Amino acid sequence: MEEVVKGIENINGVLDILWILVAGILVFFMQAGFTLVETGFTRSKNTINIVMKNLMDLCIGSLGFWLIGYTLMYGDDLGSFIGIPTLFYNAPGEMHNLFFQTVFCATAATIVSGAIAERTKFSTYLIFSFIMTVLIYPVSGHWVWQGDGWLTDLGFIDFAGSTVVHSVGGWAALIAAALVGPRIGKYSADGKSNAIPGHSILFGALGVFILWLGWFGFNGGSELAINGESANHVSNIIITTNLAAAAGAMASLFLTWAKYGKPDASMTLNGALAGLVGITAGCAAVDNYGAVIIGLICGIVVVYSIEFVDKKLKVDDPVGAVSVHGVCGALGTLLVGVFALDGGLVYGGGFGQLGVQAAGVFGIGAWSLITSFIVLFILKKTIGLRVSEKEEVEGLDIHEHGMEAYPDFRLNEH
Amino acid sequence: MKKIEAIVRKSKYREVKEALHGVGVNFFSYWDVTGLGNEKEGHVYRGISYSTSDIQRRYLSIVVNDDFAEKTIKAILESGATGDVGDGKIFVSDILESYRIRTGEKGGDTLK
Numbered sequence: 001m002e003e004v005v006k007g008i009e010n011i012n013g014v015l016d017i018l019w020i021l022v023a024g025i026l027v028f029f030m031q032a033g034f035t036l037v038e039t040g041f042t043r044s045k046n047t048i049n050i051v052m053k054n055l056m057d058l059c060i061g062s063l064g065f066w067l068i069g070y071t072l073m074y075g076d077d078l079g080s081f082i083g084i085p086t087l088f089y090n091a092p093g094e095m096h097n098l099f100f101q102t103v104f105c106a107t108a109a110t111i112v113s114g115a116i117a118e119r120t121k122f123s124t125y126l127i128f129s130f131i132m133t134v135l136i137y138p139v140s141g142h143w144v145w146q147g148d149g150w151l152t153d154l155g156f157i158d159f160a161g162s163t164v165v166h167s168v169g170g171w172a173a174l175i176a177a178a179l180v181g182p183r184i185g186k187y188s189a190d191g192k193s194n195a196i197p198g199h200s201i202l203f204g205a206l207g208v209f210i211l212w213l214g215w216f217g218f219n220g221g222s223e224l225a226i227n228g229e230s231a232n233h234v235s236n237i238i239i240t241t242n243l244a245a246a247a248g249a250m251a252s253l254f255l256t257w258a259k260y261g262k263p264d265a266s267m268t269l270n271g272a273l274a275g276l277v278g279i280t281a282g283c284a285a286v287d288n289y290g291a292v293i294i295g296l297i298c299g300i301v302v303v304y305s306i307e308f309v310d311k312k313l314k315v316d317d318p319v320g321a322v323s324v325h326g327v328c329g330a331l332g333t334l335l336v337g338v339f340a341l342d343g344g345l346v347y348g349g350g351f352g353q354l355g356v357q358a359a360g361v362f363g364i365g366a367w368s369l370i371t372s373f374i375v376l377f378i379l380k381k382t383i384g385l386r387v388s389e390k391e392e393v394e395g396l397d398i399h400e401h402g403m404e405a406y407p408d409f410r411l412n413e414h
Numbered sequence: 415m416k417k418i419e420a421i422v423r424k425s426k427y428r429e430v431k432e433a434l435h436g437v438g439v440n441f442f443s444y445w446d447v448t449g450l451g452n453e454k455e456g457h458v459y460r461g462i463s464y465s466t467s468d469i470q471r472r473y474l475s476i477v478v479n480d481d482f483a484e485k486t487i488k489a490i491l492e493s494g495a496t497g498d499v500g501d502g503k504i505f506v507s508d509i510l511e512s513y514r515i516r517t518g519e520k521g522g523d524t525l526k
Contacts, residue, residue: 193462
């Protein structure tokens with residue numbers, strides 16, 4: 001009998017690791033999704049640059065997180081603020097965790113790429129990406145996910161990273177896009193915002209499908225187990241994730257249809273992502289109704305936020321990364337305080353959880369905004385953030401990388 | 415010999431091509447062109463409305479013998495028209511000589 005119990009425990013342990021690995025592989029694939037969304041929403045002359053940025057932030061993140069990032073985040077707690085780092089993490093039996101957390105880290109880093117697309121120096125991006133993955137992301141991540149961080153102590157809920165991953169990336173993207181400045185031609189002399197249409201809505205849509213797929217691993221995998229009752233938890237998470245994405249896209253669809261007269265494809269794609277980012281914090285804490293409402297709210301807010309960033313803040317964010325990841329990440333995290341079945345405002349839990357959620361949103365938001373400002377400001381004053389005007393006009397591909405993405409490609413209409 | 419150049423709506427290209435075949439004009443060159451005109455098209459991209467006066471049309475270049483010119487022009491006029499502003503233009507000019515590269519022969523026969 002004892003042997004049978006032991007055998008089942010073994011199988012359960014193996015199943016959990018298998019699920020974490022599969023989920024991590026799905027999250028890894030989100031890098032392809034980001035690459036496609038960013039290239040699709042920008043001009044063809046900068047395609048290779050975006051491909052290279054997404055490829056290299058994954059590589060830098062993989063190496064950097066193994067080097068020091070992982071233990072800075074998950075190492076033994078120091079003052080509820082930071083993990084005690086050890087170099088070249090190699091704890092036996094823990095490599096599935098290293099892998100799963102590495103691909104999360106790479107996600108946070110890659111969010112910045114889209115917001116600063118089409119005018120940023122490649123070398124500067126690589127340096128910022130390294131600092132993001134070995135310092136900015138791991139420290140605030142420690143506060144929530146290591147177990148002894150100050151936000152964990154408060155009772156902050158961010159199940160899979162609306163704030164820990166997405167907002168951190170989104171706020172860094174805001175600082176980066178503001179400091180690097182708008183693309184040439186984005187704003188007229190009188191401050192009017194001009195449209196710079198992306199070169200392939202097809203790529204953008206394919207990217208969103210891939211991200212949506214990857215999100216099942218992102219949220220579902222964050223259960224970090226699949227044995228026994230966890231299997232049902234994971235199933236619930238996957239349903240809340242899917243419902244919120246669908247609701248987000250629907251909300252953006254109908255809102256843009258009413259506002260602009262036609263359903264805007266690129267905004268609707270952003271709406272699906274907004275729903276996904278929004279549900280990430282509460283995917284395990286809300287029911288299906290809560291998930292749909294969170295998705296709808298994020299799908300509406302993302303449209304207004306994109307317009308606000310573009311027309312009022314005059315920060316040029318070609319893909320909407322600030323709104324999708326920063327704003328909807330923060331909003332989704334706050335909404336956990338409203339819709340959490342246990343402690344949420346609408347379920348009679350009062351304002352306590354909402355207050356804790358706000359503390360986390362503002363605390364981590366401030367950390368990301370301040371650290372990325374310091375790093376990017378130093379980079380701006382030293383090696384510079386921006387390519388030359390000539391490079392920007394003729395395309396980063398030919399100047400930064402010496403080649404074109406589509407050298408022999410021409411569309412024949414009809 | 416005449417060169418007949420026609421700028422037509424892309425949506426009318428198919429009908430124009432069939433009309434040309436109908437009068438015995440079986441080969442010509444064409445390419446897509448962008449021009450400026452009085453028409454303005456409204457667009458919205460990610461919440462920003464903008465309009466463009468860039469107009470997409472198809473440009474046909476047809477070289478025919480003199481006795482074909484009139485029916486060629488008539489075919490384009492009839493098949494390319496919608497009646498709305500923006501149906502395009504036809505330009506006619508003289509051609510001095512024509513050669514067939516394969517054989518080196520010249521003159522009106524090379525257009526047959």
